[in-house]
Amino acid sequence: MGNVADLAQCRRARPLLGTLVEIQARGAGAAEAVRTAFGQIEEIHRLMSRYEPASDIGRFNAAPVGWPIEMDVRTLAVLAVAAELQVASDGAFDCERSPAQSPSGCPGWTLEGAVLRKHRQVRLDLGGIAKGYAVDCAIEALRSFSLDYALVNAGGDMRHAGAAPARVALREPGSPARTAMMWQLDNAALASSSVGGLAPPPGAAPRIFSRREPLELPAAAGATVLAPSCMLADALTKVVLVCRAPRHPLLARYGACTLLYRDGKLRG
Known part of the structure; x- marks a missing residue:
């Protein structure tokens, strides 16, 4: 059996789901696996885009x-x-x-x-939850191939599969040039959401809404959630942010946890 360097590798990116989707695969049939995974994402985009x-x-x-x-x-x-x-x-x-x-x-x-x-x-x-589901579908497609490593990243919603984990950088909400922490993603999914999007200008309108109460969340507030599926990870970031609860009870119910939480308040 050859070493990791001998395995076929493929890395492609396409604009889908309102963001840039990148798929990486390593192993036998990597290029075909990536094409198949993109086909799954295109189907979800066709079905669920508003x-x-x-x-x-x-x-x-x-x-x-x-x-x-x-x-x-x-x-x-x-x-x-x-x-x-x-x-x-x-x-x-x-x-x-x-x-x-x-x-x-x-x-x-x-x-x-x-x-x-x-x-x-x-x-x-359906926005983010559909995006997370598309990532999950892509990973399931990649698992049908003999891959050592697979990673799907849809604008920060990502999921990994394979023997070799993925090392990912979690960015500071509202300041994507800064790395908040590094994480070893190992056969799991994570999603990040920020209230104002990437690098929000002062006074930016919130991108996360709820009927429960006026949010009044700072544009720099954000959260990253680790979960078994990307669909759950994305949805639960909204719960964490709206409730201002990085340890919300729903996280444990779905086997998830908050990796990163910022309330958006300035600190000295």
Whole structure:
């Protein structure tokens, strides 16, 4: 058996999911594995992008109240987790975009088998949780090949698989030129979210919303969560930030933990 240096390696990047997605693979059939993994991500982008009118989410957002919309099984899987997390977090995680308030407290949408139905004027944005799911799907595709190392990174949402761990740098929220800490990612996933995005200008509007309360979070606030799946890691960063709780009880429930948390306050 050859050493690591003898293994075929492939590293490619493409703009997808509203960010730059990079896939690295090392082992037999690495190039084919990377092509297959990108195919999985392209499918998730096609199904769940709110910017694509023909996507599952695009069709739902354009549909009138009460109209049943059939969904792909993969979209249903993400929506089921989103609904579960919304209830479990008491609304800290919420995939409704600019939701209309309901005086009766009824849900804005429900899953009925393979059908999604809206009950009031509401638009969905799966955003980060769909991005995390796409990373998970790409990793599953890479696992079908004989690889020693696989890493998928979608704008900071990443997951690793293989015998050799990945050494990753966690950036300071709001200041991406600074490294906050290094981490050995070993057959796990992590995701990072910051309230103002990368290097937010002073007074930048928050990119994370919740119906629970006015957030008033500083633009430099951010969190990185380690979890078994990238879909969970991404969603739980929002819970940590909205609740200002780096040790939120939901983390333990899903086998996750916070690696990095910044409340955005200036320190001397």
